[in-house]
Amino acid sequence: MQHWKLNLIVLWFGQFLVMSGMTMIIPFLPLYIQEFGVTNPDDAAVWAGIIFAANFLTAFLFQPLWGKVADMYGRKLMILRSGFGMAIVMTLMGFSTAPWHLLLLRLLNGMISGFMPAATSLVSANTPKEHMGFAMGLLQSGAIAGTIMGPFIGGLMAEWIGFRAIFYITGTLLFAATLVAWIFLREDFNKKRAMASSSLSIAAGYKQLRRIPQLPALFGVTFMIQFSLLSSMPLLPLFVQELQGDAERIALYAGLVGSVTGLSNMLASPILGRLGDRIGSERILKISLFGAAITYVPQIFVENIWQLLAARFFFGMFVGGLIPSVNSLIRNHTPEGMEGRAFSFNTSFLALGNMVGPTLGGIVAVWLSIRGVFAIGAVMLLLNAWWVHQKLRAHPPHSHNLNETRP
Structure with missing residues (x-):
């Protein structure tokens, strides 16, 4: 193998x-x-x-x-x-x-x-x-x-x-x-190239990566994806309770709603990833962001648990194309020898979205209701799609050469 x-x-x-x-x-x-x-x-x-x-x-x-x-x-x-x-x-x-x-x-x-x-x-x-x-x-x-x-x-x-x-x-x-x-x-690790980048501090490494216009944009996309996804996650059991009204089955339906998105995500990720190999990860990312925003909208208007399950399932399918596409694009635009730092910075932005999303989602729900949180999530994903289009279109892919990014 x-x-x-x-x-x-x-x-x-x-x-x-x-x-x-x-x-x-x-x-x-x-x-x-x-x-x-x-x-x-x-x-x-x-x-x-x-x-x-x-x-x-x-x-x-x-x-x-x-x-x-x-x-x-x-x-x-x-x-x-x-x-x-x-x-x-x-x-x-x-x-x-x-x-x-x-x-x-x-x-x-x-x-x-x-x-x-x-x-x-x-x-x-x-x-x-x-x-x-x-x-x-x-x-x-x-x-x-x-x-x-x-x-x-x-x-x-x-x-x-x-x-x-x-x-x-x-x-x-x-x-x-x-x-x-x-x-x-098994890892093909180039020690000579690693030594060339080892002298950079964490701050200097981020500053160097930031000079590649696509990377800050992709880090921001990761944050916004997690923010929009996690902002509604803790509120789903309350939304299920609002829709269902049957206290004995709320936990069951809340579990189904929480897992159906992950199920369709898991099924779609390899398929969309393979499609990205054919038509480009950038195109898949744009399609997935737009599709996730569109399938977020029906969740604002659902009136029963089955409509919510269907909307969350299709939403999860488009979500399956987001993180893999971002990771592929980060790899494409990161100089050789700095992949670990690039993916780690991206993970930091992901963790930040995981922290901030649920916190602000709860605050917004108090002001605008849970349905308002879905509306804001849809808008953020649409803005994300526009941002990706603007940032990645304006710059050609970066050469994978560490020395080219040095001052």
Whole structure:
């Protein structure tokens, strides 16, 4: 088997396990916190929100550092560092006896994370250009599959084996997946080129990448995508309650609404990625942004749960073309030897969107209702499509030569 295909298979499973491990705590996190003596449901909910968001905060801050290290010493090393580190931290969460223990461990988990950008960078650097879109789409589907299955697996395991054992099992699986990556991953890493870029600080590296007009635009697109997607996510159970009015089935329907977008996303990502290899990732990104905006609009006007499910399914199909296309375009416009930093900066913008989106979405919902949040999301995606068209049209693809970007 060609190395790039073997890498893709190994990292697909790695992405799946990392994302499922990160999200499987969602169904039982407030209940786990209550075991520490936090009996007030409101207090448990506040702790759960802070603990869940803590990971994104430190990930946003530390991703550029790991991107620089990846460019200096290789992406495989960063995958192993992140994988083994998260396996240890996840296992330690099972030994927590107070909410602040979990908070510190989630902060630490964000600090040492970096599996996804390192995996994306390794795949992008070792995959033939004609297969780049397909590879990015398939890699994205692994992350989405983990995001979908994580809460479902976590809920089942909580019923069968209890909360603490879930952390032990997840840590063990992450360790095993990283061990497989250690054995089977192959990376073509140019040490001479790495030495040429190793002297740049994080700030200097960002300044150098910023001179390539397409990259700041793509980083901004990533933020706006996550912002528009996550702004409505925490509000969906309340919207389902408004539509359904049947208290006994709200949790079931809220779960379906939350997962149907991820399901169609997972199915569409490899297909749109392969299509991007034929007609260009830039065109797929524009089509996906426009399609996501159009399919966001019906969610404003739905009157029953089935209409919402249908709208979210088609919305997820277009979302499946967004992140893979952005990743492919970042690779196309990033100088050789700086891929790790470029993808890490992009991940920082993604984490920022994950933090800011739900916060502002809740504020907007108070002023304009949940339907108003959908309307703003649709407008932001349309603006995104226009921005991509303006920024990427105005500049030709950048040459992949590190020295050309030096002052």
